[in-house]
Amino acid sequence: MSTTDERTDALVGLTADQVAARVAAGQTNDVPARASRSVGEIIRANVFTRFNAIVGVLFAIILVIGPIQDGLFGFVIVINTLIGIVQELRAKRTLERLAIIGEARPVVRRDGTQIEVSPNQVVLDDVIELGPGDKIVVDGVVLAAAGLEVDESLLTGESDPVAKQPGDPLLSGSFVTVGTGAQQATKVGREAYAAQLAEEASRFTLVDSELRAGINKILQIITYLLVPAAALIIWSQFRTAGTEIDDALRGMVAALVPMVPEGLVLLTSIAFAVGVIRLGRRNCLVQELPAIEGLARVDVVCADKTGTLTENGMRLSEVLPFGGHGEDELRAALGALASVDPRPNASLAAIAEVCPSPGWTATETVAFSSARKWSGASFDGARHWVLGACDVLLGADSPERAEAERIGATGLRVLLLGRSATTVDADAPVVVEPAGLVVLQQRVRPEAKDTLAYFAAQDVTVKVISGDNALSVGAVAASLDLRGAEAPVDARELSAERDALGAELDRGTVFGRVTPAQKRDMVGALQAGGHTVAMTGDGVNDVLALKDADIGVAMGSGSPATRAVAQIVLLDNSFATLPHVVAEGRRVIGNIERVSNLFLTKTVYSVLLAIAIGAIGVPFPFLPRHLTLIGSLTIGIPAFFLALAPNTERARRGFVRRVLRLAVPSGVIIGAATIVTYLIARADPTATPIQQSTAAVVVLYLAATWVLVAVARPFAWWKALMIAASLAAFSYALFLPAIFGQQFWQLDPSHAGVMLPAVVVAAVAVVVIEVAYRLVNRSLARSS
Structure with a gap:
């Protein structure tokens, strides 16, 4: 363990010489990321079996008394065992190649610059940047935090995110849900809290x-x-x-x-x-072997809309001002909101492409979360702006909300840009004056329609559950000819009681405004109804449901947290791969x-x-x-x-x-x-x-x-x-x-x-x- 005066400034990180010294001292995150059994274990597992021992003794008897024709069964066992070893070695190579492609790659600060490394290249005292969806790969302490919240449910079972401030501890195996920050690695390798869990979780196994x-x-x-x-x-x-x-x-x-x-x-x-x-040839990483078996029994697929039915990328279609606000003013506010988020989501990324920053100085920021459905910032000059879901920020009788729902029913994504009279605060109710609607165009995945048709032909029910507006989700699903999409359900109206929720899920197909906790409850209700459930997703808001589903399927471009908990990762991000997996x-x-x-x-x-x-x-x-x-x-x-x-x-x-x-x-x-x-x-x-x-x-x-x-x-x-x-x-x-x-x-x-x-x-x-x-x-x- 290094001394306190060896620790580096958080803005700079370690120098190349300090990294080399820690590598030489063995202070690296050297937990082996095993995607399969070792070569020796494979050979032993295929050769030294109870039945091989029985057959081997009988074969030895025939070798002694003859003739050799009566010992043919022994040669058959040898040939079959060799075939088994060769096939498993091929599977091992496939898994390890794909595991490297799909692994989480943390961003560390070294010599004042940001570089991406593999988890085993992290060394003691490294400064690691954190953002939404990032998996925490080593134990550490928070150095900086901007609205940072961490989900530790994989370690503690508690699903509520934990707010983190500078000086707070972080445990490997957890992941960031909201906000940004930086941590300093204090325990690496086998000393880390979740090292053994991580090693076991990545193993090619036949458990359950x-x-x-x-x-x-x-x-x-x-x-x-x-x-x-x-x-x-x-x-x-x-x-x-x-x-x-x-x-x-x-x-x-x-x-x-x-x-x-x-x-x-x-x-x-x-x-x-x-x-x-075979799945490896389709860029599909099977992280747990029972996933192949589980998918064979799946009769319900719960699919997130964004990243599954639609592509992650969006395009800003138009900005519609309200109440005397000008479009230039709104675009400046949008550019300011996008610029203060170091890890923008898909919506803010699309806004940032066409709305440059006006150079405003932020005094307070609130990062977007799936639970709040909004983000915001306060800027110098008493400018307080909020961007989020219209049906969350506005009342049911609001004409602006009615207009947003009309546009959203065509399949477009609509957000409200509003002004607040007070400084934005994540812990206080937000009251906004509607300033305009931000209309975003989503690109439907070209393979989604054929994939949904395949599931329908195979008697597999698809449930679309999304955090977006129900009408917008329904319009996208209807364009793909999904049965039942014409009657989308607002998840805020669903029952919290499991049996009642299961009955409502059986009747509906498309559900909007679903919170992360609700996604988890919906998966549980379907399972309680006797269904075998697969859940697909790519965002942090999908992690809880992915973890609880019989089979979790993550997109390769999704957050490291979703890839960590999923049993199957579609590395090419193609929803069309899922029918081949099933x-x-x-x-x-x-x-x-x-x-x-x-x-x-x-x-x-x-x-x-x-x-x-x-x-x-x-x-x-x-x-x-x-x-x-x-x-x-x-x-x-x-x-x-x-x-x-x-x-x-x-x-x-x-x-x-x-x-x-x-x-x-x-x-x-x-x-x-x-x-x-x-x-x-x-x-x-x-x-x-x-x-x-x-x-x-x-x-x-x-x-x-x-x-x-x-x-x-x-x-x-x-x-x-x-x-x-x-x-x-x-x-x-x-x-x-x-x-x-x-x-x-x-x-x-x-x-x-x-x-x-x-x-x-x-x-x-x-x-x-x-x-x-x-x-x-x-x-x-x-x-x-």
Whole structure:
């Protein structure tokens, strides 16, 4: 820690030599901004898993007793694990590249000039400039303040902004809502209050993922089933195989390997990683992995108007004087108001472009806030000017307000410029004399109309909630053909009670004059009504709602605070990217549910076969290579393609229930059909053991293939080709004596006496699986 006399003047900041000295001393904000796991963690997470350990032990057994054909499952696990590592490393690179683009970049004073640096380049005693929307990246003390208010809700949970004066402390993790100022860094790096929180918040994570929680729950159940099934099959195989210990071990391995749904976890990771990469190509930063899953379930999108439906930039259209005031006088006042705000919002920035400063000296200033809806300043010569919302500053029967609403109803933004008889004061009621209307033209985003049409087609409701005048917001929304925009609602008339508010939200589509706290309440009311809510925004007034929404989506050009709390950042500021994000979420979740049916069906019939064969006391009908062949052709290879295929169906809650309702009956049917076929074949004394096993292999393959047919619906040409390729590959292994044919797989379909019953049983199993599939789908449709 440096001494007090080393501290620099706030107007100058540190010198280059002082910065170099602090860097050399390690006094930097060196908290690693991790967008993903490290390379070592990725490798460990993909290699050292519970199921890899189980499969690895079984693979080692086959390597000892041979032949190597029965150890193919081990090579499949190695290949799949490598694929998982490569995909996650690609996702890591994508995330880190995008995180650098989208990070908050504080402005520091060094050698008397202002420079923009990355957060980790801030050093101890740096002087950091603060303005609306700025995220506070290090702990410090306020050096200067002009109407400075800070939101510390991310740290304390208290949503009301805190006014800050010189000497007051500032904590990293908070953000500026109103005013400007400067802070001096007193704690940096891991010493800062929110350093650990910030590191965890930026991590690529699966926290609060219903999908991952559901898969883990299923895997726990399977783990419990593995132990008794394994004990039973081991005892059975050693009892029935006599002195041939190698045959008993092969039977044990063949029974246990398919119980392990290792590929399910792997394909889940791959699907998410590919989703991150695809969205990264669209300049979309996924800051938390569950965001992809959450977007798949979204049924309500709450969109802010400014920055989402309209562009941030505005253009001053005209100034309309009142009561004897001249336009030149009003433009001078507007130029003065714009000049005293060092961080003007979009409205003041548009005014400053065409209204130069008259050179007046400000004696008091009040910065604009979303709660007040106005800003103002007092200048020498007793000139007190206020600029803000007409319906806040004027009475309901004011003719000036009526004129403003008439103009605003056309989609223009209208502000009141008024004079006050007293010095402007943020804590006192403001009374103004109307001097003129300031008309601003907003530019509607060209992609907004198509985006709203997409959401309507996908049965996703869009609610426009804005701090602007309701009529103006409604006019903009109506120009985009948003359903219900013709009846905008003034949020000041909404109920504060949650249930009543939810009912009012269900009836309305466009809401104006919404305060930041109301935006948060509206999100909560929609969630209480059973909706999954996404919130889009770019301003400080959106932060509370973004934080509470199921999914927060921020624009890349938005304030650092909005980007910090959002799960998804659209770095190209394009509202048109959002449909691609939603579609990606649906693709990932819908496809994982599809492939989960395949993997869990395999687990069910594998456990059933192990228990039944163990209880009956006959040799296990399959070699490990048989189940490798069937698993690859009906699950492994098809699941890889299905996991990455297009899917537009909105995800629903209840993942575990839906998957088990199809996988359990399918697995039971397949297992029962296989056991019946095997027992029929064993009853034929003219059939060899290989021919008996072949009959069971055929039934198992055909029935499992029909489950693949069921979950692959609706069909597309590539799905039909995939299933045809599977059938062709199995036919090659079954009928041709060529390389990798009958001899390699130990199959012999030449005995008609066992093959004919096998085909009949397989046909019956296919019909029963189809009936079960239709009944389950009908039941799920009724319950959804």
